[in-house]
Amino acid sequence: MAKTGKSLTGLALQKFSRNFWGVLSLGLIVVLVLIALFAYVLAPEKSQNANWGDLAIHSKSPGFTVNMLHFSSPGTAKFKFSHYFTGNPNPEVKIPVLKYTVKGDSLTYYEYTDEPSLAISKTIPLTEFGSAANAATVEKDFIKQQKFILGTDSQGRDLLSRLIVGSRVSIAIGFVAVFISLVVGIFFGAIAGYYGGKVDAFVMWLVNIIWSIPTLLLVIAITLALGKGFWQVFVAVGLTMWVEVARVVRGQVMSIKQMQFVTAARALGYSNRRIIFNHILPNSMAPVIVISAANFASAILVESGLSFLGLGAQPPVPSWGGMIKDHYNYIILGKPYLALAPGIAMLLLVLAFMMVGNALRDALDVKSE
Template sequence: MSYKSNSLKHLALQRFKKNFWGVLSFVFVILVGIVAVFAYAFAPDSSQHANQMHLAIHSKKPGFKINILTIPSGLKNDQNAIEKLFFGTQSTDTEIPISDFRLLKDKLVYTEYASDGLKGVEKEISLDVFPNHSVKPFITEKTFLFGTDKYGRDLLSRVLVGARISFFIGFVAVFISLVLGVFMGSVAGYFGGKVDAIIMWIINVTWSIPTLLLVIAITLALGKGFWQVFIAVGLTMWVEVARVVRGQVISVKEQQYVTAARALGFNDLRIITKHILPNIMAPVIVISAANFASAILIESGLSFLGIGAQPPMASWGAMIKDHYNYIILGKPYLALIPGLCIMSLVMAFMLIGNALRDALDVKN
């Protein structure tokens, strides 16, 4: 039996490997996952939430270059390397975009950047502010590959950090939906009768409520925030899993190996967890991939409505909300870039779901 099981898994894996789009999407999702976990290591702006603002250079085109003067505050940063890697750097220094600078004895004279061909304000600062009176390390040329948003923040950094919310909401929401859905569906399908009727009534009532409306209601009850959105999305996706699991359990519980398990005196919990669930996980895995995509879309919609991840947290949906009016103002990339990120990640999960469905289909 073990050999057969391993052979079926091997065949399914072989079929999945032959699906070009499925494998490509899987690799893409893995890359996005790595970027999401180590976003601050890849982002040019490693400040928390990539929220370093430079209002003087707002809404600049991709590839924009400017000299940035960093004025040290002298305050100590108590963060360790792990905190900086996963949560960003708490920056206390002041960054100023400049168009020109020169040294005069014991002071630095610089001209602040001004757009539209205007001349910026000329200011000066004592060299005592800089360690060893050395200014050179504190004036760097920065290139904004994706340009800047309406607050002058690096759009590339915001996109990279925003991947964290969109990616992890899929994991949390799918985990919650699997725990609730598998439990409710297996109990309803296995015991039947009044238990099935009660659970199906709960499923049908939950199913009848529009998903977005239910998420908004749960979010308002739990409050606006990062984890509240994760929980709210997860609590609305379990009904699909429960219906699939219930149907599979009903069709499997009369099989001979289940009858044999009952004859051997195994309790219901063991029969469900050890004998039934392992044999019905194929459709559950496929629907979980689709739920990943749905969770990303729901979170983006909530952020667009302003009840998802709250500022200054970077979220692809919130980035579209902040810049959708720029589509008609000649700078559509500010909204299109995060929109394309959402579309590509959702499409990748849907293609993985299709590939898994074909690979796990016993008729193939």
């Protein structure tokens, strides 16, 4: 066999780079991760959880444009750099207006409504916007046109902003749940495969018990035990995904511990912990990496199912599953995009992880060319 001068990792990366769909999917995942990290930079609505809305403009079609009258209330927090990552907890008050007129030292505006004849008019003094406010400054600084690229949801909130901010939940659940499943699964799988005997029998008994319970039912039980919330869902999903990792790691460890380099390590007097973590596990990670990519997709789908059932991320935290739950009835009411937008986003993310997993499987397969 010709010498390539490359490590196994280098060869695997080279094979992965030749997989068009794998590279494209990885690029999509990187883009979505960046969008999630800088959600409030990209989202048009900067309020925390993109939760600002007005029922007067609910369920508007994509491209909807309206004039917004901005007020600076005493409790309004000045936008800070940290708000680019957390959102503005106290955004300024905004009112959608149908039309307005400025006469003298007062402003008369008509609140937005689908029936202009029913619009309610209000008149306020220009001093509401500051002691030095005049007609020119009010029209320039306090009345701004706002466009909703994807329209508004059933609560009058910007759908695009909710979609962008909601990506944080789906991507975070993947990372946290997979991390938990790897820590727990690798630990139990390693000790079961290495020590065998009663330890192996106990671990496999525990794995079979967990495996026999439907995943969604087990997640619901753990969620109810820990309570509804953001982090409780992450822990619940992670604790249900470790069994597959444990079984794969167990099989890999049982195979690798019979090899000569492990026997040599024992002869040199190395401790069991050092043999497991320094010699066996590094040589058994290829299938675990592939499983982790698939578990990312599974975790996203499980979290979405929980959010749809009302057990996932709780309002006002946006999540794609929760957005589908809130708007699935609009599919037959003439505005299916309210449910299809988060559904398509979820589909693309899950498909990307599955394609990356398939590409990794091919790249790490030593039998393939």
